[in-house]
Amino acid sequence: MKNLLILVFSFAMIGLQAQPVTFATDVAPLVYSNCTPCHRAGEVGPMPFTNYQQVAQFGNMIAYVTQQRSMPPWKPDRNYSHFIGERGLSAADIQKLQDWVAQGKPRGDSTLEPPAPTFPTGSQLGTPNLVLSMSQTYTIQGNNTDEYRNFVIPSGLLQDRQIAAIEFRPGNGKVVHHALIGFDTTGTARRKDQQYAGYGYPGFGFNADVQGEFTGYTPGSQVLRYPSGIAKRLPANADIVVQIHYAPSPVSDTDRSSLNIFFAQGTVTRQAITYAANPYDFPNGANSFVIQPNTMPMFRAIRRVPYDISLMSVYPHAHLLGKSWKTYAVTPRNDTIPLIKIDDWDFNWQGSYTFPKFVKIPALSNIIVEATYDNTTNNPLNPSNPPRLVTWGEGTTDEMFLNYLTYVPYVTGDENRALGSKDVGSNSITLPLKFYPNPVKGRGNIEFYLESSCVVQFQLVDVQGKVVKTFPKEVFSAGIQVKSLDFSGMAQGMYLLNMETAEGKGIQKIYVE
Ligand code: HEC
Structure with missing residues (x-):
């Protein structure tokens, strides 16, 4: 044996x-x-x-x-x-x-060997309706320290607008580590900008200056464009406030980032609502948000859902003591709906997370948000040494407890509706393809959209279902992609061009002349 x-x-x-x-x-x-x-x-x-x-x-x-x-x-x-x-x-x-x-x-x-992928230089979502840039170039000091800077970008929009997406485009991808996006109609952010020397103003002081948020940016991430019929309202004359975290740099560098703004097309029937779970949702009240020195406390918010909702995204946010997050819903029938769990949360890698499909949360469920904080010297990010008593505030040495939950009122069928083209765990999704010119003679272009970077394989199949041509596998990046394929030498007739990716399959009928 x-x-x-x-x-x-x-x-x-x-x-x-x-x-x-x-x-x-x-x-x-x-x-x-x-x-x-x-x-x-x-x-x-x-x-x-x-x-x-x-x-x-x-x-x-x-x-x-x-x-x-x-x-x-x-x-x-x-x-x-x-x-x-x-x-x-x-x-x-x-x-x-x-x-x-x-x-x-x-x-x-x-x-x-596949060729190195090419990346779109413009938008990953298409042609924006409006592009807004920082009005000045900002210089990042080469002093090897993190910098957080808020910039006020007037929208210039004279009417309320329904927004499908705001896509942050880093001006200098080497130094922009993450960005938060909100809007202000009170002039608070403008006044702060004037109080400080130079372009923009420093600090984590974001939440108090804005009345609404849009999806932020982390490197490699892609912003959600709300599905048709859903949008978020940007009030007339709002200032867009962007908080950029510049990563430590040993040399001076510059950045001028911009925003691609996409208006909703067609009729908007549902407003995207963002509710930030916060210490007022603590059973012991907001005043219990106190982090004693040399402790690792856990706080729990409980928020009752008044009517059926369809949750689209979550975005947990704390400052430098934030350690872990867990968010889930408990339904009236006592079922648990897992939403997000992060065991080693990191301020520098915070971001918004969009579910592959709407998550239905029935009326009278409780959404439970738990976060732990590490206010000991073991936390390398702890801004205070020795650790000190920390409470709610906007400063680097203060703390926050927020989980931005973005949802719409539920309508029948939401739970089967995908939010992006990617359906995790299955590749049965059909991806939309565009092919031109069709009929084609010689070279033709195939246009497609990927939710994330992946290997793509094209094959040409004849009417009998026989594979007549296999194009080499290639890696494409996220966003809209156009690939030129060569059909010269092919017999005249009808073919199916099949695309296979980790995200799904696409089929396009083509005619070769
Ligand atoms: C979302 C962007 C992103 C992706 C995707 C990514 N990296 Fe990184 N990588 C970074 C950043 C930023 C750093 C610098 C350290 C940091 O900020 O955490 C880094 C640092 C590194 C380092 C230097 C050591 C270190 O930890 O600092 C190595 C090696 C590395 N990455 C390898 C990889 C490999 C291999 C993959 C794919 C399997 C990958 N990275 C995917 C952003 C990324």
């Missing part, structure tokens, strides 16, 4: 060792789709991964950070709930990277 086990075990070992891993066929598709969106020139990742040499040079470090699961960065627990644009490698992918490094980082057959 023992011998048999050893035999089986050694076969398994041989099986493992016999599996060669190469850059061309295994590592390039993996790195290009999961890492390159941030690790390329002008983006926030500190080193580019756009060819064999660059990836091989950092091979050991890549094997390390992926095994630690610190890269690609993704904070929410993927076993608890799912979101659009979710990042993370499977255990098999992590092992592949380990094996590749252990085998001496072979390149393999470079003719099989």
Whole structure:
């Protein structure tokens, strides 16, 4: 029996060792789709991964950070709930990277290697109705410290507008680490801007200056465009307030970021509502939000849902002592609906998370939001040493407890409606394709949209269902993509152009002349 086990075990070992891993066929598709969106020139990742040499040079470090699961960065627990644009490698992918490094980082057959992906330079959502830029270029000091700066950007809109999305475009992706977006109709932010020297004003002082928020920005993230019929109202003459976190930089650098604004098309039947769960939802009242020095307290907010709602996104927000978050709903029938769990929340990687589909929360459910804080010297981000008593406030050394819940009143069928084109866990979704010119002679263009960066394969199938041409696999980034394909030499007639991606399949009928 023992011998048999050893035999089986050694076969398994041989099986493992016999599996060669190469850059061309295994590592390039993996790195290009999961890492390159941030690790390329002008983006926030500190080193580019756009060819064999660059990836091989950092091979050991890549094997390390992926095994630690610190890269690609993704904070929410993927076993608890799912979101659009979710990042993370499977255990098999992590092992592949380990094996590749252990085998001496072979390149393999470079003719099989996918080209490095190209990224759209403009909007990821399409053509905006309005583009607003920071009115001045802002200079970030090369002093290796984090900087938080608020900029006031007048909308110039003389009427109320229904907004489908505001897309933040970093002017300088190397230094912009995250951004929060809100609007102000009271002039508070404008007055603050005037009180401080230079363009913009410093501080975390965001929440008190704005009366509404839009989806913020983190590197590599994609903003949700509300589905048709849903929008958020931007009041006339509002100022848009953008708080930008500039990452520490050893050299002076500049930034001039901008906003792409998309108005809702067609009739808006439901307003997106954002409610921020906050300390007034604590059973013991808002005054119980007190964080004693050298403690790691947990706070719990409970918010009763008055009518059926369809939740679209969540965005937990604390300051530097924030440690973990868990949010779930408990229905009147005592079912639990998991919403988000983040075990190592990090101020620098905060963001808004959109569910793949609307999440229905029935009337009279309780939404429960729990957060823990670490006010000890073990917390490397603790701004006070020795730790001091911390309460609610806007400053760097104060704290916050907010979970922005964005929802609409529920209508029948919402729970089956996707919020993005990506349906996590299945690729049965049909992706819309556009093809032109059709009929085609020689080269034609296929236009498609991806929720996140992934490998795409095109195949041409004839009327008998036979595959007549397979185009090389290629990695594309998130957003609208156009690919030119060559059909010269093909027999005249009708074909189906099939697109296969991790997000779903697309089919387009084409005519070759
Ligand atoms: C969403 C953007 C983003 C993605 C995606 C991403 N990185 Fe990073 N990476 C960063 C940033 C930013 C840093 C700098 C450290 C930080 O801010 O956490 C970094 C740092 C690193 C480092 C330097 C060591 C360190 O931890 O600082 C390595 C190595 C690395 N990334 C590898 C990868 C690999 C491999 C992938 C894909 C599996 C990946 N990254 C995906 C943004 C990203």
